[in-house]
Amino acid sequence: MQIGLLTGGGDCPGLNAVIRAVVRKGQIQYGDLLTGFRDGWRGLIDNDAIELDVESCRGILPKGGTILGTSRTNPLKLEGGIEKVKETIRSRNLDGLIVIGGDDTLGVAHELSLHDIENELPIIVGVPKTIDNDLAATEVTFGFHTAVQIATDAIDRLHTTAESHDRVIVCEVMGRHAGWIATYAGIAGGAAEILIPEEPFDIGEICTKLTERHKKGRYASVVVIAEGAIPKDGTMQTVASGLDQFGHVRLGGIGALLAAEIEQRTGMESRVTILGHIQRGGTPTAFDRVLATRFGVAAIDAVHDRAANTMVALEAGSIIRVPLAQAIAQPKTVDPKLLHDVAGLFFS
Ligand code: F6P
Numbered sequence: 170m171q172i173g174l175l176t177g178g179g180d181c182p183g184l185n186a187v188i189r190a191v192v193r194k195g196q197i198q199y200g201d202l203l204t205g206f207r208d209g210w211r212g213l214i215d216n217d218a219i220e221l222d223v224e225s226c227r228g229i230l231p232k233g234g235t236i237l238g239t240s241r242t243n244p245l246k247l248e249g250g251i252e253k254v255k256e257t258i259r260s261r262n263l264d265g266l267i268v269i270g271g272d273d274t275l276g277v278a279h280e281l282s283l284h285d286i287e288n289e290l291p292i293i294v295g296v297p298k299t300i301d302n303d304l305a306a307t308e309v310t311f312g313f314h315t316a317v318q319i320a321t322d323a324i325d326r327l328h329t330t331a332e333s334h335d336r337v338i339v340c341e342v343m344g345r346h347a348g349w350i351a352t353y354a355g356i357a358g359g360a361a362e363i364l365i366p367e368e369p370f371d372i373g374e375i376c377t378k379l380t381e382r383h384k385k386g387r388y389a390s391v392v393v394i395a396e397g398a399i400p401k402d403g404t405m406q407t408v409a410s411g412l413d414q415f416g417h418v419r420l421g422g423i424g425a426l427l428a429a430e431i432e433q434r435t436g437m438e439s440r441v442t443i444l445g446h447i448q449r450g451g452t453p454t455a456f457d458r459v460l461a462t463r464f465g466v467a468a469i470d471a472v473h474d475r476a477a478n479t480m481v482a483l484e485a486g487s488i489i490r491v492p493l494a495q496a497i498a499q500p501k502t503v504d505p506k507l508l509h510d511v512a513g514l515f516f517s
Contacts, residue, residue: 348395428441
């Protein structure tokens with residue numbers, strides 16, 4: 170078979186492990202010809218691709234990022250975008266297309282399949298990636314585990330400097346509108362408070378708790394806040410920023426506002442650390458390498474089984490296939506109960 174691959178959306182540790190697994194199994198076991206499109210859907214719009222084989226993918230397993238490049242290009246938003254994608258598919262005689270991405274990138278794949286009245290499209294199979302872990306159809310996405318480990322290491326370091334200076338340090342983590350990274354890294358790092366988008370926070374309550382903690386003699390506190398966390402109506406001012414091609418607001422910055430507000434309300438010296446893209450960079454953990462490899466193998470098998478418009482996913486430790494429509498239907502968010510169950514540990 171002639172099979173294309175693309176990686177779209179924000180990059181994520183483990184993307185190269187998926188590419189390697191697809192190429193190895195495709196070439197060695199099935200005798201496939203593999204083509205990697207550059208920069209997500211942009212590569213299909215501009216017919217910009219490279220040939221992939223075992224040799225060109227050697228050594229990429231532990232590497233972060235994606236050798237194919239990525240972008241947030243949305244062909245549905247560009248004049249003639251869909252036609253150009255179809256033209257590339259025709260000109261390259263693609264039998265299959267493996268789309269590695271989050272809800273946006275996979276959403277484009279789904280939309281394409283809905284408009285495929287003439288049955289022109291190859292067999293499309295999705296692979297779920299995102300550090301945000303916000304895809305409902307899979308128990309976990311690769312990249313999440315690495316991001317949580319990076320954030321946890323950072324929180325460990327923030328504790329020692331916060332304690333030395335008797336400061337409050339706010340640590341802002343990524344995750345878009347889901348609080349998975351904040352929840353896991355916050356619990357693992359023993360944060361005094363964890364603020365997630367799923368449960369709007371009351372700045373007054375947080376300041377009272379921090380003051381009480383101080384009175385008990387605990388001078389330093391690390392507060393973890395997800396970039397998408399929101400204050401309860403009217404309790405704190407925030408600022409809005411621009412939208413990307415998928416209509417998502419660009420997040421980041423709530424941590425600085427929170428630190429300033431804590432300092433102003435409590436008088437405690439406060440600082441902020443925004444972890445940002447450090448969470449997405451560098452080498453994937455062993456867990457993510459294994460999951461990414463299993464997803465890659467399952468994706469190429471799905472193409473050969475002609476399981477069109479499906480996504481591979483993890484369920485109870487096994488790899489399954491779910492319809493793309495189901496995969497992007499709703500985001501997976503944190504049940505705040507997860508935090509409430511351990512909340513008693515935070516303020517002692
Ligand atoms: O979806 C992954 C993610 O890292 C989010 O957590 C974050 O909000 C966003 O991407 C950042 O995007 P960009 O790389 O475009 O700044």
